[in-house]
Amino acid sequence: MFDVRDDAGFVRFDRVQKSYDGVSLVVKDLNLDIARGEFMTMLGPSGSGKTTCLMMLAGFETATSGDILLGGKPINNIPPHKRGIGMVFQNYALFPHMTVGENLAFPLEVRGMGKSEREAKVKRALDMVQMGAFAGRRPAQLSGGQQQRIALSRALVFEPELVLMDEPLGALDKNLRERMQYEIKHIHENLGVTVVYVTHDQTEALTMSDKVAVFDDGRIQQLAPPDVLYEEPENAFVAGFIGENNTLRGRVTRIDGDICTVRLDDGGAEVQALRVNVEGEGARTTLSLRPERVRIAAPEEEVDNAFDAKVAELIYLGDHIRVRVKVAGNDEFIVKVPNSAKGRRVSVGDALRLGWATQDCRALDPS
Template identity: 60%
Template sequence: MPHNKISESSAHPSQALITFEGVQKTYDGEILVVKDLNLTIRQGEFVTLLGPSGSGKTTCLMMLAGFEVPTSGDIFLRDQRLNSVPPHKRNFGMVFQNYALFPHMTVEENIRYPLKTRKMPAVEADRKVARILDMIQLRDFARRRPTQLSGGQQQRVALARSLVFEPQLVLMDEPLGALDKQLREQMQLEIKHLHEQLGLTVVFVTHDQSEALTMSDRVAVFNDGVIQQIDTPSNLYEHPANAFVAQFIGENNTLPGRIETVEGSRCRARFGDGYSTGALIAPDLTAGDPTRLSIRPERVKLNGSAQGLPNRLQARVREFIYLGDHLRVRCELAGNDEFMARVPVDDFDGNMQPGDLVELGWRDEDVRALDAS
């Protein structure tokens, strides 16, 4: 896969808060867990580092926090080289999955702690603590200890403690991983709103792609120590740079095939036993190359909805999965028996049965011909 030579010319130098330049990291002197990382994080941006376990995202955050040192390359805070600056002198806020609250302190004392270590005058500290307690809606819980709070309330306190001293950067490492689904989604929005209200710069690490899409201005997708693509959530989903990103971000159908003809940004590709489709082609592919065709389930139309579309193919229904507002229809197409179509409940034909032959259809621009790796 390509190394991370990402062009970020749209970031004006004066806006760059954090810059990674050619950063590499190895723990054993042999295997690079981060490879040639070049990344700019702008003032006020919410950037998520997303990827599977072992992809290098957490190591990047730990190097930024100062808990790990780059093997080579440099990390800058504006014009200041950070490589040898210890963590406590970076003045960054940190939020971890395990909250790391002091159990013997009250909520108020936990939040006040960073101000106390910075020797802030009591009157100013009182004002800042009161403001942040109001923001996280825990003023009535100020005298409680962490063990007397729910998981969501503890996470709010950990968040408040990281924000109360108004850091120039907040680092979050899987901060919502211990919460249940409903509370997790609520906290995603709360963190996003705090980011907007306070004008924070946030670097957030997660393996949860829906969380990354919900919260971020930009997402850097990591795999094997390399950023595969850094982009807005909508561009990552609609215009994946390669097959890994297409598969990792959102639900995706993949069909192995070969490019037949190319015309500008479009191509014709064959797959399965005699099937073919039009598609948008990745820039580095040419006629004759193997490819993985990528199409999102919501772009696949069934039967009557497929009429008039340029690509129409027969498939066999294997299963219906009811999900409230829509159904996932699992089909067998060209040897792939996990090919999914997403159909709104109101558009679903209730007479359809597993085993039925159906017509699937899509537009050329809904398919991406990506690398075969």
């Protein structure tokens, strides 16, 4: 179980569990603190528990056990509309019979705000997302990206301290989705509002977040800033879920401080790796290695962990070439070669000599 504590946590999940049938837990003993002003992303595959956590925080689901606190106060028994939380959904959830301005004014009217103050806040919120000229239109007259901007501004219009976002960009095309990622991040930085964001898109999580909580099987597998999550995965699930990753499997034959020697299953070759999450000598392990950390070495060059490989496929991706090779029994081993005029050109069928630094190869659990 992953357990993280911070006495200054603005949002706190304290031993929270959730079951829909009274038997199976979809969220298991969740302990998590989110600091005020932080952009926290809950990332994971379908069924991992991330959306259930968000819905419990919003008040649309009830925790089976444990406490959820906001600003130090338990909110388990407070209905959603009294929690003062902004919410952005993937399907926008705009009222189709209202204009854009009326959609934004609605949460202010519910809070008993006067007309002049409502108008000022609606204008400010629309200007924030560059939609000030669209106040008189109805949602059906807007594109998907414009509707999402309106949904975002409606969540912010009453100036909540906490905003929850559930896969808000999932319905947008790639270019618009990427642009909206930066816009949401910039709005967060300007306002200082706390954001809890749910997605299954790893690139989205890495781009936007201060911290990312990676969920699987109802638990947080790792909680860290994006760069740490990518560069220093703590287990095989995180290594495989975040970014592209090469894996080699074998058994630990020797441990020397932070370094271990692993005999690979195929052919018995040995690899030196950083010991991260292995039980001890004789234990099974999965080696994790990012494609960009693998080098194509000259025949006479001295490199760590040198292996002979054969090129099986080349994919041109603009700034780099994705080279799939067969090495050490792995037919899906990937090397990323920068697309430089000075870089070595390779062709399908070429024999290569690969190498990588011991510190870049992480020995993890055998899962």
